[in-house]
Amino acid sequence: MDAVQDEAAGKRARGLDRAFEILDFLRHKRQALKPNEIAAQIGAPRSSVYELVNLLLRNGILEFTGxxxxxxxxxxxxxxxxxxxxxxxxxxxxxxTLEHLADETRETAQFCMLDGNKYTVVRMREGARPFRISTDIGQSVPIPWTASGRLLVAHLSDQEILNFIPPEDFRLPSSEWLEPQTFIAEVRHAEREGFFTFNSIVDSFTHCFAVPVRDDEGHIAGTLCLVTPRDDGLANRDRYLACLKKAAADLNQTPTRQKRA
Amino acid sequence: MDAVQDEAAGKRARGLDRAFEILDFLRHKRQALKPNEIAAQIGAPRSSVYELVNLLLRNGILEFTGxxxxxxxxxxxxxxxxxxxxxxxxxxxxxxTLEHLADETRETAQFCMLDGNKYTVVRMREGARPFRISTDIGQSVPIPWTASGRLLVAHLSDQEILNFIPPEDFRLPSSEWLEPQTFIAEVRHAEREGFFTFNSIVDSFTHCFAVPVRDDEGHIAGTLCLVTPRDDGLANRDRYLACLKKAAADLNQTPTRQKRA
DNA sequence: TGTCTATGTCCAATATATCGTACATATGAT
DNA sequence: ATCATATGTACGATATATTGGACATAGACA
Structure with missing residues (x-):
């Protein structure tokens, strides 16, 4: 119930898909697990998991530890x-860039990307405050829960967005339902403006800023974000946005370009 | 003819193994390739490679680029x-640690590990010299060609070493043949001494120093190395060795330990 | 024009990978 | 002692993944 692997019932799973399901599962668990536990928790046949785990161990893709x-x-x-x-x-x-941003604003700065159909924080730099706001990097979060999410799917059509984001991800942590059409409207708005800001929906005390970082072909490859206390965010809104846009412009100079090609 | 996947002839290859063969191949090529080229160069059926590449693309393990x-x-x-x-x-x-080492010695410092049955440079810090010596990180090199290699296989028995290292890797780049028994003697010597140094066999102007870094269970997990011009290496031998050993001792305090466990 | 190579797609045959089931062992609870 | 659970291994049946080869297209070249 975690990844996209169900399709129809009663079908055999392909080894490769299951293997990467195991890897992703371990990544999100962030701890070593017994093959038996893996099988139980991802709902896969034990014999298959043992077989695959052994294969992956032989290849150095998995390791015994713990x-x-x-x-x-x-x-x-x-x-x-x-x-x-x-x-x-x-x-x-x-x-x-993140270091510069964090110094300039004293707020937490992040670089975020899509991981499949989820949002994830790739790099983070905490701000210089007595109470710092931080998040786990590498954790998968539903796209509609985040400011960056409005930008990261902007290259898709309305229909593609609906197909791309799992329906249950529109259920916010507060258990409120975010109407997909509302979300899409915000995406289009953010696309036009070149940024998105809001009071975070995953907590009650942060304000989030996001601006796009584009790759060579002009597609949005990631976002730069600031996560701030609400009052600071509102008070410094214009300055923070200017900082972010300047930082993104710098990154866009030499973004996700290949070194040798 | 690159990886360990032949076994007997006439057998079908397992998808998972071939998939990781493709990934490793791309890693060493360090460039984007067409599926067709991959198939030709790793000697795999084209239809299989196309199938696997598509699967890997769907999983985000591969990406279109270039x-x-x-x-x-x-x-x-x-x-x-x-x-x-x-x-x-x-x-x-x-x-x-590497930064400290490089500052202290003005030489190139490296952290190296095994990648399967090859040696590889994981991290590197170039020394502060007009002509700096550097290597590609992440490239696979035959174990017997390197100073670190003498330490990285020290936990194996003689027979295990012979089984582990591909025979052709004892053929040095100069096309000289390094007698496996000679190599093993050097391994045992390095193990006892706690370091290994020699004039590099991959070129004619460097001297290499290697000391072991151990994991929680006392196994050698990697090595710290210095790569120096020959005359400098010989002139500063004692000091450099002392620096390396001290650096390794620091790393051994909190080495490859899990953060949460 | 015809011929060669490079590239990608499609398909049927069969070797085999996946999976259910049974078995073996250890541990802990009742 | 008996039962339940957790863990790993072994094996046969069958659904299917891998593979060779046919086919299509495009470019290079003579």
């Missing part, structure tokens, strides 16, 4: 991820 | 790799 036969993501994944990061060399500039 | 239908490693791999890095939180301390 004892008792528990497994977690393996070193090979680190190497592959590093190769991706090296190819699309956004990290270095991104880090510098 | 145009003309070329594919490269995808964002999902970055997320998975980041989760690994987060779990085994060696990166931050490692980076600081």
């Amino acid at each position: 004892g008792e036969g528990r497994v977690y993501l393996g070193r090979k994944l680190y190497f592959l991820g590093a190769a991706y990061e090296n190819h699309f060399d956004f990290t270095r500039e991104c880090e510098a | 145009g003309e239908g070329r594919v490269y490693l995808g964002r999902k791999l970055y997320f998975l790799g980041a989760a690994y890095e987060n779990h085994f939180d060696f990166t931050r301390e490692c980076e600081a």
